[in-house]
Amino acid sequence: MLYRYDFSNCREQRVEFPEIMLKGVNISQVFGGLLCRNEILQLLFLLSGAKQAIRIVIRQKDLLYVRTLLLELNLSVERSDFFAVSRAVRGHYYTYKKADVSKDNKELVFLYVSKRAKVSLELKKSEAEEDSFKFGKLLGYPSCCIKKYLKTKINQIGDFIMISSAKSKIQTYPFLNNVALGIFGIRVISHFPCSLNCRNSLKIGKQYARVLEEIDYNYFKFLKEELKSLVVVFRSGSLIYSKKFIKEGKNIEIKELQGDGQDPLYIKMSKRKSFCLNDLIKDNSHVNNVDYRVFVFSEIY
Numbered sequence: 001m002l003y004r005y006d007f008s009n010c011r012e013q014r015v016e017f018p019e020i021m022l023k024g025v026n027i028s029q030v031f032g033g034l035l036c037r038n039e040i041l042q043l044l045f046l047l048s049g050a051k052q053a054i055r056i057v058i059r060q061k062d063l064l065y066v067r068t069l070l071l072e073l074n075l076s077v078e079r080s081d082f083f084a085v086s087r088a089v090r091g092h093y094y095t096y097k098k099a100d101v102s103k104d105n106k107e108l109v110f111l112y113v114s115k116r117a118k119v120s121l122e123l124k125k126s127e128a129e130e131d132s133f134k135f136g137k138l139l140g141y142p143s144c145c146i147k148k149y150l151k152t153k154i155n156q157i158g159d160f161i162m163i164s165s166a167k168s169k170i171q172t173y174p175f176l177n178n179v180a181l182g183i184f185g186i187r188v189i190s191h192f193p194c195s196l197n198c199r200n201s202l203k204i205g206k207q208y209a210r211v212l213e214e215i216d217y218n219y220f221k222f223l224k225e226e227l228k229s230l231v232v233v234f235r236s237g238s239l240i241y242s243k244k245f246i247k248e249g250k251n252i253e254i255k256e257l258q259g260d261g262q263d264p265l266y267i268k269m270s271k272r273k274s275f276c277l278n279d280l281i282k283d284n285s286h287v288n289n290v291d292y293r294v295f296v297f298s299e300i301y
């Protein structure tokens, strides 16, 4: 199944994803690959009642098709009155902003979707009026995380990760709060937690995990295996992770590397069968002022 990689916030990588199934139906295929994996997941959470509203981004030319499908699912749909553009940050991370229509950016629109017409309309209005607190609450984000966002204005994963931990410390966090792999379309929660230890985000993550476990156990198992990993993020933009690593004190041996198929550091290091974390850092030291963070995500609650 081909996904909408060209304008979603997912980067290409070499992990083979299973399809997301709802009662034996390949739901991504139903939507013709027009939604990214994270949006399909959110749609499942919406249908199950775990979320009250979601926002998705689509091309204007696909509006009728996607809207009809959502209406068939008994959902209420509103579209943004403005257009959006996908903006690359440092060439690695993507975020959306309102388009400058004078530049003929009339391709992407947001859809606000809920089971209740009042809620989808409120979501649309809160974004148009830039009421971020209300917007976040309608999407089910915890207040602590929205407040942190309003304070820092950080809206992309790389920057969030860099401020989330001290450089020299390698801490362990719950895998359900692992949003670092969101750039590959691998995540359970869809917001940036105020910290990787945020209890409220974990609570939501557990709720979503229970829903997904029931709807598509195979996909949940896949997400869990990927998210329980060692993640190394470089200020330069590289993000590399491994599910197979051995941690002995400060020494970390990496046995299998995952990352962006276009990233030179990943291409170089993934050829090795195993190496130490320090080798990985050294091999990226040609980048000026190498700045990085290391995180371990595991099954802690």
Ligand SMILES: [Zn+2]
Binding pocket: 142, 143, 144, 145, 146, 193, 194, 195, 198, 199, 200, 201
């Ligand atoms: Zn929080």
